[in-house]
Amino acid sequence: MTEELLAPDVIDRVLAEAVSRGGQMAEIFCEDRTSRSALLDDGRVEELSSGQERGAGIRVIVGETTGFAHTADLSEAGLLEAARVAASVASDGGGTTTIVGLEPKRSYGARASVLHDEVPTADKLALLRQADEAARSASGSISQVQVSYGEGRRRILVASTEGTYASDDQVRSRFNVVAVALGDAGLQTGHESHARTEGFEMFDAIDVEELAKTAAGRAVAKLLARPAPSGEVPVVLAGGSGGVLFHEACGHGLEADHIVKDSSVYAGQLGELVASPLVTLVDDGTVAGEWGAYAVDDEGRPAQRNVLIENGVLTEYMWDWLRARKEGRSSSGNGRRETYQHLPMVRMTNTFLLAGDADPDEIVAQTPHGVYVAKLGGGQVNTATGDFVFGTNEAYLIEAGKITEPLRDANLIGNGPEVLRRIDAIADDFAMMPGTCGKDGQSVPVGCGQPTLRISGVTFGGTAA
Amino acid sequence: MSDLLELAEKVVARALPGEGLEAYAASGVETEIRVYEGDVESLSSASSAGIGVRIVTEGSEGFQVGFAWAGSLEPAAIDRALFEARANAAFSTPDPSVGLAEPDGVTPATISLRADSIESTSTDAKIALAKELDLRTRTGDPRIRQVDSADYADHVVETAIASTTGVRGLSERSSAYVSVSAIAGGADDTQTGSGYCVGRGPDDLSIEEAAQQAIERSVRMLGAVKAPSARLTAVFDPRVTSTLLSVIGQALSGEAVVKGRSFFEGRLGEMVAHPSVTLVDDPTVPEAFTAATFDGEGLACRRNVLIEGGSLRGFVYDTAAARRAGVQPTGSAMRGGYAGRPVAGCRALLLTPGSLSPDEILASVGEGLYVQSVTGVHSGVSPVSGDFSVGVDGLMIRDGQLAEPVREVTVASTLQAMLLAVAAIGSDLTYLPGVAAGMTVAISEMQLSGS
Numbered sequence: 001m002t003e004e005l006l007a008p009d010v011i012d013r014v015l016a017e018a019v020s021r022g023g024q025m026a027e028i029f030c031e032d033r034t035s036r037s038a039l040l041d042d043g044r045v046e047e048l049s050s051g052q053e054r055g056a057g058i059r060v061i062v063g064e065t066t067g068f069a070h071t072a073d074l075s076e077a078g079l080l081e082a083a084r085v086a087a088s089v090a091s092d093g094g095g096t097t098t099i100v101g102l103e104p105k106r107s108y109g110a111r112a113s114v115l116h117d118e119v120p121t122a123d124k125l126a127l128l129r130q131a132d133e134a135a136r137s138a139s140g141s142i143s144q145v146q147v148s149y150g151e152g153r154r155r156i157l158v159a160s161t162e163g164t165y166a167s168d169d170q171v172r173s174r175f176n177v178v179a180v181a182l183g184d185a186g187l188q189t190g191h192e193s194h195a196r197t198e199g200f201e202m203f204d205a206i207d208v209e210e211l212a213k214t215a216a217g218r219a220v221a222k223l224l225a226r227p228a229p230s231g232e233v234p235v236v237l238a239g240g241s242g243g244v245l246f247h248e249a250c251g252h253g254l255e256a257d258h259i260v261k262d263s264s265v266y267a268g269q270l271g272e273l274v275a276s277p278l279v280t281l282v283d284d285g286t287v288a289g290e291w292g293a294y295a296v297d298d299e300g301r302p303a304q305r306n307v308l309i310e311n312g313v314l315t316e317y318m319w320d321w322l323r324a325r326k327e328g329r330s331s332s333g334n335g336r337r338e339t340y341q342h343l344p345m346v347r348m349t350n351t352f353l354l355a356g357d358a359d360p361d362e363i364v365a366q367t368p369h370g371v372y373v374a375k376l377g378g379g380q381v382n383t384a385t386g387d388f389v390f391g392t393n394e395a396y397l398i399e400a401g402k403i404t405e406p407l408r409d410a411n412l413i414g415n416g417p418e419v420l421r422r423i424d425a426i427a428d429d430f431a432m433m434p435g436t437c438g439k440d441g442q443s444v445p446v447g448c449g450q451p452t453l454r455i456s457g458v459t460f461g462g463t464a465a
Numbered sequence: 466m467s468d469l470l471e472l473a474e475k476v477v478a479r480a481l482p483g484e485g486l487e488a489y490a491a492s493g494v495e496t497e498i499r500v501y502e503g504d505v506e507s508l509s510s511a512s513s514a515g516i517g518v519r520i521v522t523e524g525s526e527g528f529q530v531g532f533a534w535a536g537s538l539e540p541a542a543i544d545r546a547l548f549e550a551r552a553n554a555a556f557s558t559p560d561p562s563v564g565l566a567e568p569d570g571v572t573p574a575t576i577s578l579r580a581d582s583i584e585s586t587s588t589d590a591k592i593a594l595a596k597e598l599d600l601r602t603r604t605g606d607p608r609i610r611q612v613d614s615a616d617y618a619d620h621v622v623e624t625a626i627a628s629t630t631g632v633r634g635l636s637e638r639s640s641a642y643v644s645v646s647a648i649a650g651g652a653d654d655t656q657t658g659s660g661y662c663v664g665r666g667p668d669d670l671s672i673e674e675a676a677q678q679a680i681e682r683s684v685r686m687l688g689a690v691k692a693p694s695a696r697l698t699a700v701f702d703p704r705v706t707s708t709l710l711s712v713i714g715q716a717l718s719g720e721a722v723v724k725g726r727s728f729f730e731g732r733l734g735e736m737v738a739h740p741s742v743t744l745v746d747d748p749t750v751p752e753a754f755t756a757a758t759f760d761g762e763g764l765a766c767r768r769n770v771l772i773e774g775g776s777l778r779g780f781v782y783d784t785a786a787a788r789r790a791g792v793q794p795t796g797s798a799m800r801g802g803y804a805g806r807p808v809a810g811c812r813a814l815l816l817t818p819g820s821l822s823p824d825e826i827l828a829s830v831g832e833g834l835y836v837q838s839v840t841g842v843h844s845g846v847s848p849v850s851g852d853f854s855v856g857v858d859g860l861m862i863r864d865g866q867l868a869e870p871v872r873e874v875t876v877a878s879t880l881q882a883m884l885l886a887v888a889a890i891g892s893d894l895t896y897l898p899g900v901a902a903g904m905t906v907a908i909s910e911m912q913l914s915g916s
């Protein structure tokens with residue numbers, strides 16, 4: 001698809017209107033989104049859903065104030081009206097802003113070898129049925145299965161009075177299985193999902209039946225689970241079980257909007273040892289195909305690889321245009337927004353801990369007593385205090401260096417800087433996991449990754465005294 | 466007649482012979498203001514509109530349904546949504562239970578959910594509210610270090626629904642809120658607290674109340690430490706109770722029950738809660754933030770009794786779940802805007818208040834933990850299994866009064882056990898954003914995990 005979302009001459013006139021009352025910067029963000037999803041539940045393909053949305057958000061910066069308006073009307077008249085509304089925060093009249101001519105456009109095509117539209121719907125639905133059957137046949141205890149398939153394409157164009165002119169075409173695929181198992185002690189659930197920034201070719205690389213069996217296995221294992229422990233224990237997190245630990249323990253706290261407002265425990269800590277020397281943490285929007293990847297961010301800035309923590313030392317924060325401008329530096333390519341109806345803010349992309357050199361099995365063997373978390377769920381953090389939680393979706397006791405009984409789901413709670421210092425072993429394995437990150441009412445796709453690692457002590461929030 | 470309802474009816478008129486068609490159109494305007502350190506950080510204003518279309522076709526083995534939506538009311542976008550919904554219907558599994566809602570004669574509540582003050586209040590006056598909130602919070606107590614943000618937002622939305630089965634519904638709702646996030650303390654002891662106030666329009670908002678909440682909730686946490694693990698009675702703040710009820714509400718969805726994804730399945734008529742617990746879903750109470758006249762399928766919203774005197778009485782249903790379960794729909798289809806298909810859910814949960822004030826509840830509990838806020842609800846609470854484990858900020862209760870603050874601890878139990886262990890329900894009914902009202906509630910036998 002090469003059709004231009006907006007013509008360059010229209011962009012010029014809209015940006016000129018946006019700064020005509022005295023703004024220092026104006027930007028137009030145009031988006032065309034299509035999505036399709038299918039849900040198989042209770043053995044039936046319940047409903048296919050298709051959606052389409054197209055519009056533009058215009059922001060005008062006046063001093064420290066951002067004016068913002070959005071419109072689904074992409075005619076020149078509609079855009080000019082949105083520009084005037086966004087510019088209403090500027091009232092001194094008389095524009096003095098020099099409008100830099102648009103740079104040569106940086107244009108990125110869809111990074112998908114098989115576009116979803118080229119695949120018959122029946123082929124997509126066949127995947128749902130395969131997964132449903134595989135989950136149900138995995139165990140007689142499986143009582144319910146829900147499988148969802150999703151595809152999306154998001155074309156964006158960004159242009160600003162500072163010359164930014166870029167477009168991207170982001171194609172994403174996802175597949176998710178939730179299995180319910182019924183036993184004497186009630187119901188338990190197991191999840192597994194896979195999601196990539198690529199086209200239908202994602203399904204060439206994965207086996208949806210295996211994915212379904214994994215979800216079913218998690219639900220069944222928990223039927224016999226004992227209550228999770230209550231109190232501080234050593235915890236081994238399996239590789240890929242969720243870099244969600246780092247996403248919550250420090251990722252959010254390294255977003256520059258929290259830093260410039262001094263509302264993060266990591267503010268003023270650059271160059272300081274903030275984690276175990278084993279820890280090197282990277283946020284990288286350029287990892288091809290990963291769920292949080294893109295060519296340019298939602299401010300037109302190319303994605304880049306940013307080393308946030310190196311050998312335990314805090315080396316960098318993540319920046320968007322607005323916060324970088326405050327500090328007189330450049331953005332790190334982390335300016336993202338959910339849709340054209342939202343203002344951009346600092347967001348993570350793919351955040352992961354680099355692998356170490358320990359053997360994952362050895363780490364377990366050298367843990368006399370503790371908990372092995374095979375799969376993490378989501379989490380949440382208070383960036384100002386650093387306190388964060390993350391949930392388990394599959395966990396086991398470690399007794400005498402061996403993984404033994406399954407545990408019921410619970411949250412773990414810790415304080416970011418403390419937990420990062422307590423990481424005392426990092427393995428040589430590694431896996432990524434897709435997730436949805438929510439911040440200030442906006443959800444964006446992110447990737448999380450980590451090798452198997454051990455935290456010498458963290459509080460497990462179970463019920464077993 | 467409303468332009469929006471007329472538009473929905475015109476779309477419905479395009480149904481092919483034998484086809485069921487439902488059109489749900491929404492159109493809204495919103496203003497969002499954020500203030501930081503006395504200045505406007507951002508001001509957003511916008512309008513948006515869209516439509517969701519469901520098409521149902523009948524075959525020999527049952528009905529097939531397809532859905533499509535568009536973020537625009539332009540004719541071309543509607544044409545495409547109709548085309549896509551029709552194409553999608555052909556791929557769903559034929560099912561005798563699916564279909565559009567049939568009008569059931571229940572009259573919608575005559576309640577007004579729209580405040581004119583949103584339009585009559587100038588943008589400058591709305592900015593002034595956010596600035597006042599920022600200033601009052603920053604200067605209200607010397608221990609407040611900073612205010613992370615002070616927000617004002619309002620929203621007016623009109624929704625129209627029409628279908629080939631004769632459903633017609635039009636509603637207009639407005640909402641306004643202010644919220645503030647305060648940070649108290651110095652570098653060695655940082656604590657946060659939020660305050661907010663919600664209403665139909667700016668006139669309903671109390672800036673003082675929101676500022677005081679944020680100040681009190683952050684300042685009283687200063688000096689918080691991890692508490693030792695213990696089994697104790699937890700007293701939930703009204704906001705926490707609201708969160709807890711909304712998860713219980715998910716387990717009371719008739720769809721979850723009929724599909725075997727709720728711990729309430731098969732328990733109708735049983736004592737599932739303490740006899741003091743009576744829980745209804747009642748969107749016709751105008752004070753409820755989520756009050757509504759029509760549900761997501763165009764049926765009148767109504768009062769549904771879910772738990773009465775501790776006994777499980779019923780669930781909430783949309784049309785498809787009701788047919789599957791062999792019962793009548795309860796006007797409880799929820800919809801996440803025009804882009805969402807209807808699903809059964811609780812909209813405005815109301816736990817019948819008790820007679821004790823919050824102070825009286827603390828006195829009656831004696832020793833325990835007061836839970837001011839919880840985290841990790843989506844990762845640690847399951848409406849399927851009932852497993853419950855959340856992170857907590859709060860204060861110990863000693864000698865019947867709030868004592869030292871605690872942080873970085875969790876409380877855990879199961880939803881099933883917690884409902885039976887309700888020890889007191891407060892009289893302090895508070896309508897909050899979200900699908901449940903709140904009040905102070907005490908629950909015994911909770912496990913605190915800490916040091």
